[in-house]
Amino acid sequence: MSTGTENQVLVIGGGVTGMRTSLDLASLGIRAHLIERDRSLGGLLGQVNRVFPSMRLASDIIGPMISEIEKSETIKVHLSSEVRSLEEHDGLFRASLSVEGGPDIELEAGCIILATGLRPMDPTIIPEFGYGRYPEVMTSLEFEALLRSSERGIKGSGGAPVKKLVFIQCVGSRVERRGLPYCSAVCCMGAIKNALILKDMDPEMDISILYIDIRTHGKGWEDAYRQARKAGVKFIRGQPSMVTKRPRAERLVVCGENTLIKELYEIDADLVVLQVGLEQTLDSRELISMLKVGIRGDGLPDDEQVDGVFIAGSSESPKDIASCMAQAGACAAGAAGYMLRKSSNK
Amino acid sequence: MSTGTENQVLVIGGGVTGMRTSLDLASLGIRAHLIERDRSLGGLLGQVNRVFPSMRLASDIIGPMISEIEKSETIKVHLSSEVRSLEEHDGLFRASLSVEGGPDIELEAGCIILATGLRPMDPTIIPEFGYGRYPEVMTSLEFEALLRSSERGIKGSGGAPVKKLVFIQCVGSRVERRGLPYCSAVCCMGAIKNALILKDMDPEMDISILYIDIRTHGKGWEDAYRQARKAGVKFIRGQPSMVTKRPRAERLVVCGENTLIKELYEIDADLVVLQVGLEQTLDSRELISMLKVGIRGDGLPDDEQVDGVFIAGSSESPKDIASCMAQAGACAAGAAGYMLRKSSNK
Known part of the structure; x- marks a missing residue:
């Protein structure tokens, strides 16, 4: 040639x-x-x-x-x-x-x-998740940057250590309006990976992952999902309806319905990570x-x-x-x- | 060279x-x-x-x-x-x-x-699903062979047209005992693909897919999942506890718990397809x-x-x-x- x-x-x-x-x-x-x-x-x-x-x-x-x-x-x-x-x-x-x-x-x-x-999509198109309104709500990629700079323990916007953290899955993925119709394929494993890293830093950290379906289809992914459950990460089926703050409260509260037990949840959080879709x-x-x-x-x-x-x-x-x-x-x-x-x- | x-x-x-x-x-x-x-x-x-x-x-x-x-x-x-x-x-x-x-x-x-x-694993290691006992229980690959030979309408073992069909997902996948610890990655889409083919042959066919998580992470997969729901395919969260026959009955009955509505189900079926894991x-x-x-x-x-x-x-x-x-x-x-x-x- x-x-x-x-x-x-x-x-x-x-x-x-x-x-x-x-x-x-x-x-x-x-x-x-x-x-x-x-x-x-x-x-x-x-x-x-x-x-x-x-x-x-x-x-x-x-x-x-x-x-x-x-x-x-x-x-x-x-x-x-x-x-x-x-x-x-x-x-x-x-x-x-x-x-x-x-x-x-x-x-x-x-x-x-x-x-x-x-590119990660802009989560402000789903205003009820509070992105842009609360500094404690960040995207998956912003959270990766935070982890890179603070692998010994993450701190919230006020400087206090984060003790309660919530991942919201499928933000702008798998939807017919306000986002992308497809599954972004990497967000479940992304949240589980970071939950394992956080539990390794601080086994007492309270971590919830709010999901629709957990998609751990890759090599070794299901093992990691199992490992995260054993480490105490809470997997809660059901996307929240909103992320807000109670009057005069410091912490965020994530509200929604657990679709497995048909009960409403209100989860306090120092930090909320939106696992946003890729467009x-x-x-x-x-x-x-x-x-x-x-x-x-x-x-x-x-x-x-x-x-x-x-x-x-x-x-x-x-x-x-x-x-x-x-x-x-x-x-x-x-x-x-x-x-x-x-x-x-x- | x-x-x-x-x-x-x-x-x-x-x-x-x-x-x-x-x-x-x-x-x-x-x-x-x-x-x-x-x-x-x-x-x-x-x-x-x-x-x-x-x-x-x-x-x-x-x-x-x-x-x-x-x-x-x-x-x-x-x-x-x-x-x-x-x-x-x-x-x-x-x-x-x-x-x-x-x-x-x-x-x-x-x-x-x-x-x-x-290779698809042998589902007889999970005897409660009736494989080997009832001819109307078959593996995904056996069902592919049946579809190849009868694309105008499938018939059960007795020769009568199949009107009610159940897919059981994760048979021998994602388990710590009696099977494989990993997700076999293709079985959700396999069931959805065949459900769409069956609904195309006979829109009245009653099709249920019993799942743990629906994993439609590939290109166009989520669209197909949506299309199947619109075509009336029932997606029921919760693996069955058993596949059996009532005394003197012809049809199979698939029993389990719908983990979303916390209710027991008993689904009649002319045919049960086990989406078996790959080993x-x-x-x-x-x-x-x-x-x-x-x-x-x-x-x-x-x-x-x-x-x-x-x-x-x-x-x-x-x-x-x-x-x-x-x-x-x-x-x-x-x-x-x-x-x-x-x-x-x-």
């Missing part, structure tokens, strides 16, 4: 999927341009504290990948860069990048791998459209195959890290196979 | 994962030996009626893959063949195959991809051990990486077809990258 631009790949998105894809392409001897709009690689995983099942710091996974990418002679990283246009002509893709503080760049490639990921951004939708891939009503791409185009990781549908890595490898193999076939047909 | 045996791959298992892996290797120009113990390729998927979300016949997916494999000049298929021994020496794997009705074969390879899949076979465990990969208590392989060894598809952990395909591609890329690296280091 020649080293012309028709045999290189543009990987759009520098999260774990885009990084893994670029490294897998490199291992197959294929040049990749890795394009990231932020100033650094890492994506959403870069904002996470620890990952299940190894419970290693996410930075310990991302760090070595970034070093490997920096050392690679076949991966060219473009940071602070956004794809402005993307066109295909005669099997060759042409992309125009706008680069922060620099001139635009034009790139050519034989394949595009889209790995822009999903396709408008920018990603635009990129998907530029690539002539159809978009479903829920914002995810159609499954049809467009020549030379591969959609990897969460942009394709919400998935955990292991599944993102697997799809990254599959897309690298797919792109390599596609370009080999094209060059041998010439 | 030379065409010596150190640059070819043994793919063990000719189900959808092994077939996809072999084709992905072929697309990268790598020779593969595809080893299958049965007389034909297809594996578990070959016993399935239709697949979600396309609702195409599984045979329409497998058929073209088999044709492509047969046409490939780089894939050598070994049917009715079992791996008897597997050794690694100096980075080269040597396998001995026993072939039904033929002499043994010795093969060498630079990589092994294990794709032997999982690692003893033979696969032996192969995993021969490859020096650790085995967890639940029979699934450890996640550690052994040079030149890749475990793909359900053998790694239960997963749906799309995820099997993705992991197949990732393992093909992994094997190709590994062998390229080795040959360039020489």
